[in-house]
Amino acid sequence: MIFKRPSSSDSAPSDSAVEQMVRSHRLRPLELLPWIVVVGAYFVFPEYLPLGSQILIMILFAISLDLILGYAGIITLGHSALFGVGAYAAGIYALHVTGEPLSGLVVAAVAAGIVGFVSGLVILRTHGLTLLMLTLAITFLIAELANKAGFITGGADGLQGIAMQEIFGQFRFDMFGRTAYVYSAVVLFLVWLFARLLVHSPFGRSLTGIRENVTRMHAIGTPVRKRLVTVYTISAMLAGLAGGLLTHTTQFVGLSVLSFERSGEIVIMLILGGIGRLYGAFVGAAVYMIAQDELAKADPVFWYFWIGLLLVLIVMFARGGILGLVDQALRLVRRKP
Amino acid sequence: MIPALETIGLKKSFGALPVANDINFRLAPGARHALIGPNGAGKTTFINLITGRLEPSAGEIKLGGAEITRLSQSGRVKRGLGRTFQINTLFKGLSVLENVTMAVSERHGAGGDMFRFAGSRRDLVEEAYDLLERLRLGNDALLPVKELPYGKQRLVEIAIALGLRPSVLLLDEPAAGVPSAETEIILNVIENLPGDIAVLIIEHDMDLVFRFAKKITVLVQGAVLVEGTPAEIAADARVREVYLGEHSHG
Amino acid sequence: MDVFFSASISILFHGLAFAMVLYIISVGLSVTMGLMGFANLAHGVFAMAGGYLTTTAMNTYGVPFGFALVFAAVAVALLSVVLERFLYARLYGAGELEQVLFTIGLIFMAVAVVRYIWGPLPQRMLLPAALSGQIDFGFRSFPTYRTFLIAISLVLIVVLWLGIERTNFGAQVRAAVDNRRMAESLGINTGRLFTLTFALGSGLAALGGGLGADILAIHPAYAFEYLVYFLMVVAVGGLGSIRGPFVAAVLLGVSDTAFKYLVPEVGAFVIYIAVIGLLLWRPAGLFGRA
Numbered sequence: 001m002i003f004k005r006p007s008s009s010d011s012a013p014s015d016s017a018v019e020q021m022v023r024s025h026r027l028r029p030l031e032l033l034p035w036i037v038v039v040g041a042y043f044v045f046p047e048y049l050p051l052g053s054q055i056l057i058m059i060l061f062a063i064s065l066d067l068i069l070g071y072a073g074i075i076t077l078g079h080s081a082l083f084g085v086g087a088y089a090a091g092i093y094a095l096h097v098t099g100e101p102l103s104g105l106v107v108a109a110v111a112a113g114i115v116g117f118v119s120g121l122v123i124l125r126t127h128g129l130t131l132l133m134l135t136l137a138i139t140f141l142i143a144e145l146a147n148k149a150g151f152i153t154g155g156a157d158g159l160q161g162i163a164m165q166e167i168f169g170q171f172r173f174d175m176f177g178r179t180a181y182v183y184s185a186v187v188l189f190l191v192w193l194f195a196r197l198l199v200h201s202p203f204g205r206s207l208t209g210i211r212e213n214v215t216r217m218h219a220i221g222t223p224v225r226k227r228l229v230t231v232y233t234i235s236a237m238l239a240g241l242a243g244g245l246l247t248h249t250t251q252f253v254g255l256s257v258l259s260f261e262r263s264g265e266i267v268i269m270l271i272l273g274g275i276g277r278l279y280g281a282f283v284g285a286a287v288y289m290i291a292q293d294e295l296a297k298a299d300p301v302f303w304y305f306w307i308g309l310l311l312v313l314i315v316m317f318a319r320g321g322i323l324g325l326v327d328q329a330l331r332l333v334r335r336k337p
Numbered sequence: 338m339i340p341a342l343e344t345i346g347l348k349k350s351f352g353a354l355p356v357a358n359d360i361n362f363r364l365a366p367g368a369r370h371a372l373i374g375p376n377g378a379g380k381t382t383f384i385n386l387i388t389g390r391l392e393p394s395a396g397e398i399k400l401g402g403a404e405i406t407r408l409s410q411s412g413r414v415k416r417g418l419g420r421t422f423q424i425n426t427l428f429k430g431l432s433v434l435e436n437v438t439m440a441v442s443e444r445h446g447a448g449g450d451m452f453r454f455a456g457s458r459r460d461l462v463e464e465a466y467d468l469l470e471r472l473r474l475g476n477d478a479l480l481p482v483k484e485l486p487y488g489k490q491r492l493v494e495i496a497i498a499l500g501l502r503p504s505v506l507l508l509d510e511p512a513a514g515v516p517s518a519e520t521e522i523i524l525n526v527i528e529n530l531p532g533d534i535a536v537l538i539i540e541h542d543m544d545l546v547f548r549f550a551k552k553i554t555v556l557v558q559g560a561v562l563v564e565g566t567p568a569e570i571a572a573d574a575r576v577r578e579v580y581l582g583e584h585s586h587g
Numbered sequence: 588m589d590v591f592f593s594a595s596i597s598i599l600f601h602g603l604a605f606a607m608v609l610y611i612i613s614v615g616l617s618v619t620m621g622l623m624g625f626a627n628l629a630h631g632v633f634a635m636a637g638g639y640l641t642t643t644a645m646n647t648y649g650v651p652f653g654f655a656l657v658f659a660a661v662a663v664a665l666l667s668v669v670l671e672r673f674l675y676a677r678l679y680g681a682g683e684l685e686q687v688l689f690t691i692g693l694i695f696m697a698v699a700v701v702r703y704i705w706g707p708l709p710q711r712m713l714l715p716a717a718l719s720g721q722i723d724f725g726f727r728s729f730p731t732y733r734t735f736l737i738a739i740s741l742v743l744i745v746v747l748w749l750g751i752e753r754t755n756f757g758a759q760v761r762a763a764v765d766n767r768r769m770a771e772s773l774g775i776n777t778g779r780l781f782t783l784t785f786a787l788g789s790g791l792a793a794l795g796g797g798l799g800a801d802i803l804a805i806h807p808a809y810a811f812e813y814l815v816y817f818l819m820v821v822a823v824g825g826l827g828s829i830r831g832p833f834v835a836a837v838l839l840g841v842s843d844t845a846f847k848y849l850v851p852e853v854g855a856f857v858i859y860i861a862v863i864g865l866l867l868w869r870p871a872g873l874f875g876r877a
């Protein structure tokens with residue numbers, strides 16, 4: 001109603017409806033909050049920067065998952081395969097070609113993108129439990145490959161002795177993790193810009209349409225499979241980027257990057273924050289990683305119990321995750337006065 | 338004259354049950370054509386075959402003279418085939434305007450655009466909104482579809498199909514499930530469809546059929562029983578038999 | 588030639604034993620999927636629980652093998668009824684994502700609980716004397732327990748199939764899988780049917796877990812580690828099918844055993860590649876409805 005033109009009250013709803021939809025992608029101030037936190041944390045918690053970079057990387061990984069799980073509705077338990085391919089590609093490239101990081105990120109994204117494209121062609125022909133099973137099977141397949149191809153992946157020992165060069169030939173990875181943190185934050189920021197554009201683009205809207213009602217999408221002439229394979233490939237590239245970042249900031253790659261646990265964890269982080277809203281990735285990854293850092297060391301067995309219980313509770317009572325709860329709370333507060 | 342839509346020897350069965358049995362059918366350009374038949378006759382299946390949701394076991398489908406039998410669903414839509422569903426098939430969580438904009442965007446080939454905000458195509462949103470206004474849904478544009486009463490949801494079904502600017506429109510029981518007080522609105526919309534669209538409507542309500550259709554095809558057990566003008570169909574003994582004697586045949 | 592023959596027999600034998608366990612555990616998952624449309628990833632938890640209860644009853648309390656198995660199956664079936672009534676039933680109408688998350692949550696909790704009670708090491712299966720050692724079939728001898736496992740499983744499967752084919756309960760299940768709405772309009776109480784079927788599937792899984800304890804080792808990560816096998820069986824067999832998973836289990840069990848025996852270096856890949864290839868050819872599985 002804000003945009004109502006005073007002259008013609010008759011067409012007022014037209015203006016406001018069209019106007020509202022046309023403006024729906026405009027940046028809201030709240031969307032900058034994560035970035036204030038990211039920048040602020042650098043100065044306030046200098047001794048936690050290594051954990052901070054890990055969180056930033058997981059946020060990036062969770063955003064990549066949100067594109068396919070939250071927006072397109074593809075339920076996967078195999079996203080670590082793509083993360084892991086990126087991590088290994090970055091590691092192998094750094095060991096055998098050059099330790100230059102930026103080209104390493106490109107290599108990681110492209111390698112994961114290729115794997116994502118090919119596996120997407122296969123799994124997106126199916127749906128439901130079959131699709132889920134295929135994501136698992138492909139993850140195990142790739143993990144087994146990495147395990148057996150020890151001559152290039154280091155097998156169970158992992159890739160050791162990775163030495164990264166300075167970023168832009170300028171910024172050395174320091175032992176306090178400052179460079180790593182800033183590096184991860186900048187990459188995440190660029191990815192966020194891109195992902196934000198993507199989900200607000202007609203392409204992104206059509207993914208929501210596919211999730212909401214695939215039959216209808218077919219009936220309005222959407223090439224559904226093509227859209228799904230496209231977003232799966234994009235998501236794979238971003239997951240690969242996250243994997244590459246992990247390699248660059250930790251200078252090590254082990255088989256655990258490909259593990260089923262990692263796939264499960266990233267799903268949980270995203271669900272915890274809230275799916276299909278881009279910012280759930282930020283909240284979920286941060287809360288999960290910090291809680292894990294505090295609690296899991298004390299009692300690793302029961303950490304999993306609480307995680308399980310948390311999942312059950314979210315499904316039963318809070319399907320929108322933390323951000324969903326925040327939404328509900330805000331609505332309640334607004335309704336009161 | 339080239340028919341807007343034509344099927345030749347179309348066949349389909351589910352297991353042992355034949356649901357399309359050698360259907361030869363023509364829809365003239367600009368037609369107002371009704372497809373009627375008892376429950377389970379295979380009417381919806383026929384539409385699913387035409388739109389490519391189901392694959393026929395034999396036969397040919399032509400749209401404007403061009404064969405489309407092997408074309409994907411999206412390919413057929415691109416060539417001007419639009420449909421509505423017997424049971425609402427909408428994006429329930431999205432607003433009415435978003436529902437229709439989705440269709441309009443796809444028609445303009447903009448549905449796959451990645452590097453621009455959806456809002457930057459104001460023309461598409463406006464086109465969708467104009468369509469809603471014509472169906473008197475303008476005031477509901479921002480409501481999520483799931484909050485609309487069923488009758489209005491049926492209108493959104495039609496609005497989405499019209500957003501595709503089809504040359505052939507297949508309406509599968511557009512008034513099904515709508516309280517009779519509200520069917521008039523839907524009927525009105527259907528009667529005022531642009532004259533150049535060839536319309537095939539499936540409907541059980543005979544008043545509606547006779548009011549709307551210039552031609553009627555009767556489908557029974559997957560086969561065309563008879564085809565003719567409303568007057569011919571009303572007078573046809575076999576049709577009476579099917580409709581009145583349904584019970585005696587089990 | 589003789590070596591080849593002997594190896595083939597051996598592969599077939601052990602592959603079959605593996606297949607039986609896979610099928611008995613997975614059939615319930617397939618039916619749950621077909622009947623209630625529920626993606627129950629936690630199905631393996633019931634098998635694991637069956638394994639733990641069986642081994643504990645035998646090893647700690649000296650319960651005879653047969654009784655231990657029956658006790659485990661009944662206990663797990665009862666437990667599953669509670670879970671079904673109070674938790675699963677609330678999610679029947681929910682989306683697949685909710686079901687997947689919920690059941691993964693259950694697995695996580697089960698893993699923690701089992702680890703807390705039994706510790707991280709695999710459970711040992713102390714077989715009764717009559718079932719250990721080898722049994723001589725004249726042309727060659729086989730491990731007695733695996734022979735028993737195959738025989739008892741086949742009996743169980745025949746009973747199950749006859750039950751589904753011949754009993755009133757079986758007819759109701761088939762009708763409801765075929766067309767739930769139709770079944771409801773015919774006066775079938777689908778709520779009760781779901782509970783019974785769920786209990787039966789879980790009880791069978793527990794039996795499979797107990798019987799198969801020396802093939803699929805009973806340890807805390809059981810439900811995660813073998814999940815992909817159970818899912819492969821039902822996806823290849825065709826979701827909702829009862830006999831499809833049997834064919835799938837035999838194919839998977841025998842070929843997995845064969846490849847791991849013949850080409851140990853790449854044995855673990857082949858099965859995944861084969862399954863992926865098969866689903867490319869038939870996305871709905873061998874006996875699934877497209």
Ligand SMILES: Nc1ncnc2c1ncn2[C@@H]1O[C@H](COP(=O)(O)OP(=O)(O)OP(=O)(O)O)[C@@H](O)[C@H]1O
Pocket residue numbers: 351356374375376377378379380381382383423
């Ligand atoms: N996917 C399917 N698998 C198996 N049988 C089906 C399938 N779809 C429809 N049928 C069956 O095919 C027959 C024709 O169904 P269809 O929906 O085409 O009938 P209809 O003429 O549209 O009926 P109604 O007037 O009730 O809408 C019915 O017996 C139906 O049960």
Ligand SMILES: [Mg+2]
Pocket residue numbers: 380381382423
């Ligand atoms: Mg119909």
